[in-house]
Amino acid sequence: MGKVTINTLKEMKKSGEKIASLTAYDANFARILDEAHIDVILVGDSLGMVLQGEETTLKVSMSDMIYHTRMVKRGCKRAMIVGDMPFMSYTTPAQALGNAARFLSDGGAEVVKLEGGSVIADTVCYLDKHGIPVCAHLGLTPQSIHKFGGYHVQGRESKTANQIMNDAKLLEEAGAVMLVLECVPHQLAADITEILKIPVIGIGAGSKCDGQVLVLYDILGITERQPGFSKNFLESATSIKIAVENYVSAVKSAQFPTAEHQFD
Numbered sequence: 001m002g003k004v005t006i007n008t009l010k011e012m013k014k015s016g017e018k019i020a021s022l023t024a025y026d027a028n029f030a031r032i033l034d035e036a037h038i039d040v041i042l043v044g045d046s047l048g049m050v051l052q053g054e055e056t057t058l059k060v061s062m063s064d065m066i067y068h069t070r071m072v073k074r075g076c077k078r079a080m081i082v083g084d085m086p087f088m089s090y091t092t093p094a095q096a097l098g099n100a101a102r103f104l105s106d107g108g109a110e111v112v113k114l115e116g117g118s119v120i121a122d123t124v125c126y127l128d129k130h131g132i133p134v135c136a137h138l139g140l141t142p143q144s145i146h147k148f149g150g151y152h153v154q155g156r157e158s159k160t161a162n163q164i165m166n167d168a169k170l171l172e173e174a175g176a177v178m179l180v181l182e183c184v185p186h187q188l189a190a191d192i193t194e195i196l197k198i199p200v201i202g203i204g205a206g207s208k209c210d211g212q213v214l215v216l217y218d219i220l221g222i223t224e225r226q227p228g229f230s231k232n233f234l235e236s237a238t239s240i241k242i243a244v245e246n247y248v249s250a251v252k253s254a255q256f257p258t259a260e261h262q263f264d
């Protein structure tokens with residue numbers, strides 16, 4: 001199995017092969033995920049909650065993210081690495097370019113992920129023009145948690161559903177190479193996945209997305225509160241590696257997510 005690149009993911013979307021992704025924050029877990037044939041490792045700013053014990057992702061810094069991305073890079077040979085740009089690190093195209101470049105040069109990431117809709121379109125275009133591939137992130141974007149007033153499903157009303165759909169199209173036009181859709185109704189996610197040409201990776205967004213991403217510590221059952229859209233894969237496995245392999249095969253065979261892990 002060769003190195004996963006953005007071209008591999010585009011081919012997978014075309015052929016209908018599901019993309020399996022998990023977060024990781026260090027070299028050992030990255031190696032386990034890589035050996036279990038995870039396609040994409042996301043060095044998520046969820047590390048603020050998962051590793052640092054914060055209530056939100058808002059305190060995560062650029063240096064935290066570069067430090068963890070570099071560790072993941074050392075453990076990873078095959079998977080594509082996506083680095084999550086932290087809160088307030090991409091408020092202007094120029095600031096985003098400087099910080100995104102650090103993810104690629106110092107951290108070893110191949111793609112950077114930015115949260116937000118039309119407000120980040122110019123930045124996505126600017127990074128793309130400078131050769132930096134961007135994964136957009138729509139729906140329940142945790143860096144806007146105080147705007148949402150809690151971790152609630154987004155896009156249930158037609159106005160917000162249209163907004164997410166329009167933002168998805170706009171970000172694809174701006175040059176985003178992939179999209180993460182978090183906690184949106186499964187039908188909206190299915191419609192966006194069908195309309196976009198870029199791969200759409202869901203988390204709490206139903207089974208029709210081109211792939212799935214979950215927080216590693218949730219699938220290992222070691223976070224304090226496991227979200228309803230996630231599943232503990234360690235319960236029925238005899239090792240972490242087997243749990244991750246079972247997750248990969250459940251995503252690839254469309255056995256995960258099921259109706260109980262998605263929202264109407």
Ligand code: KIV
Pocket residue numbers: 023042043044045046047084180182203213214215
């Ligand atoms: O930070 C993160 O881990 C994420 C995923 C949950 C999509 O953004």
